[in-house]
Structures are given as structure tokens and as C-alpha cells.
Amino acid sequence: MPPPPPRHRAPPGPTQRQLRAGELVRHALVEILRVESFTDPALQGHPVTLTQVRVSPDLKHALCYVEPLRGEAAGEVIGALNRAAKFLRGRLGHEIEMKFTPALKFVRDESFDAAEHISRLLADPRVRRDVDNPDESSDASSGEEPF
Numbered sequence: 001m002p003p004p005p006p007r008h009r010a011p012p013g014p015t016q017r018q019l020r021a022g023e024l025v026r027h028a029l030v031e032i033l034r035v036e037s038f039t040d041p042a043l044q045g046h047p048v049t050l051t052q053v054r055v056s057p058d059l060k061h062a063l064c065y066v067e068p069l070r071g072e073a074a075g076e077v078i079g080a081l082n083r084a085a086k087f088l089r090g091r092l093g094h095e096i097e098m099k100f101t102p103a104l105k106f107v108r109d110e111s112f113d114a115a116e117h118i119s120r121l122l123a124d125p126r127v128r129r130d131v132d133n134p135d136e137s138s139d140a141s142s143g144e145e146p147f
Contacts, residue, residue, distance in 0.1 A: 020057045025062050025102060026053040028095040032088060042080035046073055051109045055102060062102035065109035074108050081106040 014022070030050050033105035038044060052065040068077045081088075085104040143144060 014028065014054065015057070018059070021055045021059050021102075022053040022062070024096055024098070025055065025065075025092065026050055028092055029053070029064065032091045032095065036091070038054075038080070038084060040080040040084065042073065042076040043084070047075050048077060048081070049109075050083065058100075059098065060100050060102055062104050062105045064104055066106050067109045068110060078106050078108055 026106060034048065035049065047069045048063070048066045049069065050066050054063045054065075055061070064081075066081065068074050082105065085106065089101055089104050091111060122131070
């Protein structure tokens with residue numbers, strides 16, 4: 001006999017509260033990164049894009065997705081940001097009004113690589129031909145003549 005279904009199901013994605021908190025943290029971190037001068041050489045001369053911040057349901061942890069400009073030295077920059085996470089958290093605590101200042105963890109945003117891969121696929125001449133002439137490719141593949 002299968003177990004009874006749970007009474008309360010977690011929502012499939014982040015709640016409105018998590019989304020609002022993530023955007024609040026993102027905007028504050030962008031401003032902090034813009035005005036702070038860091039002594040770590042990996043952060044000097046490497047502007048970063050902070051694309052998204054995902055906050056845990058208890059709002060105590062924030063996963064920050066970053067991408068260095070042109071993807072240069074991504075591993076070094078993300079390592080330096082993680083080393084500076086405690087400092088950034090301290091500065092963040094002064095900038096936002098939340099019960100808890102979330103612990104920060106920085107990871108590379110892979111969505112730029114995925115978008116570039118899709119662009120390369122769509123630029124392929126075979127795919128371009130099918131996209132430009134969708135009716136011809138479907139008629140040829142079905143073996144039927146058009147009306």
C-alpha cells in the first residue's frame with residue numbers, strides 16, 4: 001500500500017518572498033561591487049555581471065550567479081568573490097533591511113555559455129535552411145506533395 005500523500009507540498013519554484021529578497025540582495029551587491037575597491041588582484045580590472053541571486057526559503061543563504069566580463073578569468077574571479085564573501089556580507093548588512101543578512105556563495109552563471117551554444121546551433125547552415133523555409137522541409141520529410 002503506497003504512503004499517503006503529504007498534506008503540504010512545497011511550491012515548485014521560489015516563493016514571492018524569496019524572489020523579492022533575491023532582487024533586494026542583487027541590487028545591493030551590484031552597488032557594493034561598483035563602489036568598493038578590492039585589494040585582491042583577481043577582482044581588480046575584472047568587472048563582473050551579477051545576473052541572479054537565489055535565496056533559500058529561510059532567507060539565510062544566497063547563491064549569487066556571476067559572470068566576469070567576456071568570461072575572462074572566471075575561476076579566479078569567482079574564487080576571489082568567495083574569499084571576500086564575509087566582507088561583502090558585512091557591507092550588505094548595512095545596505096539592506098532584512099531580519100538576517102544571508103551568507104553569500106558565488107558561482108558562475110552558465111546561462112551565457114548555453115545561450116552561445118544555442119546561437120551557434122542556429123547559425124549552422126542546415127538549421128538556417130530549415131528555419132528560413134519551414135514549409136519545404138516538412139513537405140520533403142513527409143514525402144507528400146504540397147497542395
